[in-house]
Amino acid sequence: MSTIQVQALHKKYNGLHAVRGISFSVEKGEVFGFLGPNGAGKTSTINMLTGLARPSSGTITIHGMDALKHTKDIQSRIGVVPDESNLYDDLSGLDNLSFCASLYGMKKADRIRKARELLASFSLDAARDRPFRTYSKGMKRKLTIAAAIIHEPEILFLDEPTSGIDVESARQIRRLIRSLHDQGVTIFLTTHYIEDAERLCDRIAFIVEGVIVETDTVSALLSRNKDTREVAFKAVEGGRHLHDAVKQRWPDVTIRAVSAEGIRVVLEHETSIMPFLKLFESGGFDLLEARIIHQSLEDVFVSITGIDIDRLEKAREAEST
Numbered sequence: 001m002s003t004i005q006v007q008a009l010h011k012k013y014n015g016l017h018a019v020r021g022i023s024f025s026v027e028k029g030e031v032f033g034f035l036g037p038n039g040a041g042k043t044s045t046i047n048m049l050t051g052l053a054r055p056s057s058g059t060i061t062i063h064g065m066d067a068l069k070h071t072k073d074i075q076s077r078i079g080v081v082p083d084e085s086n087l088y089d090d091l092s093g094l095d096n097l098s099f100c101a102s103l104y105g106m107k108k109a110d111r112i113r114k115a116r117e118l119l120a121s122f123s124l125d126a127a128r129d130r131p132f133r134t135y136s137k138g139m140k141r142k143l144t145i146a147a148a149i150i151h152e153p154e155i156l157f158l159d160e161p162t163s164g165i166d167v168e169s170a171r172q173i174r175r176l177i178r179s180l181h182d183q184g185v186t187i188f189l190t191t192h193y194i195e196d197a198e199r200l201c202d203r204i205a206f207i208v209e210g211v212i213v214e215t216d217t218v219s220a221l222l223s224r225n226k227d228t229r230e231v232a233f234k235a236v237e238g239g240r241h242l243h244d245a246v247k248q249r250w251p252d253v254t255i256r257a258v259s260a261e262g263i264r265v266v267l268e269h270e271t272s273i274m275p276f277l278k279l280f281e282s283g284g285f286d287l288l289e290a291r292i293i294h295q296s297l298e299d300v301f302v303s304i305t306g307i308d309i310d311r312l313e314k315a316r317e318a319e320s321t
């Protein structure tokens with residue numbers, strides 16, 4: 001049986017349908033990611049899974065239990081890292097961790113030992129006696145994660161674990177997620193970073209406007225478009241001239257992009273790059289580059305969701321300001 005099973009989950013806020021009847025399951029030990037733009041319904045979903053919000057309809061089964069009925073039992077076996085920290089501003093890092101551990105019934109000696117261990121692994125030793133409110137964003141996120149795993153949960157939920165923080169903290173968090181994965185912890189995370197989804201997840205669901213439009217393993221998604229190859233040409237003469245030369249010779253060829261420097265041409269799988277090189281040579285072009293482009297997860301996301309990648313990028317910019 002799957003560790004998490006979700007059927008026809010729906011969340012409505014007044015008249016707004018934030019989550020529109022999604023179904024998916026998460027297997028034991030996998031890292032499962034929800035990837036989608038702002039307002040897609042990621043936080044609404046994670047809040048329902050962790051008992052922080054009540055679904056309008058649908059079912060959630062975790063470890064074989066109805067999550068809507070056995071919320072307390074389930075909460076003792078999961079860890080939750082919300083998008084906004086739930087820790088106490090006036091308590092020190094060490095006291096916050098020790099307090100969280102006490103909620104799970106851990107003995108005092110164990111609490112302190114485990115809290116110190118976690119502080120060290122996140123490079124928060126030096127700040128352990130300072131109030132939480134004096135921490136930077138990255139430090140806060142790390143302590144929030146430490147608090148969520150102090151009782152060694154079987155499932156960890158993380159809402160945007162690496163967003164809006166410094167590069168080094170984000171790296172430490174990714175490392176931690178990988179190491180928890182190696183220890184067999186089941187992980188559900190949300191992100192709008194394509195790179196994080198690709199680097200961290202075994203499987204990804206693309207969520208757009210409250211609907212899951214695709215769920216698959218990262219490797220299967222990457223092989224989706226493997227027959228579509230693109231090639232980038234750059235020449236001293238620039239993209240516009242390259243474009244005109246190609247279109248004049250082969251009006252049916254798809255040109256994906258034209259920039260000041262060059263063009264991106266879609267190669268049907270039987271087409272080789274040679275005819276283009278010959279065309280440019282005979283046209284007297286001073287070619288600077290001819291490069292096959294391998295399809296990225298970003299290309300697959302764009303072709304499946306139809307969403308302009310800028311919408312994910314914008315989410316990123318809005319956050320850093």
Ligand SMILES: Nc1ncnc2c1ncn2[C@@H]1O[C@H](COP(=O)(O)OP(=O)(O)OP(=O)(O)O)[C@@H](O)[C@H]1O
Nearest residue numbers: 013016018036037038039040041042043044045192
């Ligand atoms: N408490 C609430 N009351 C009313 N509407 C809400 C509430 N929480 C979320 N929404 C709306 O539900 C939709 C989904 O929001 P949600 O926070 O789940 O998206 P998200 O995918 O987490 O977005 P982000 O990437 O910005 O975190 C949005 O239109 C949002 O405005």
Ligand SMILES: [Mg+2]
Nearest residue numbers: 042043044083
């Ligand atoms: Mg969110």
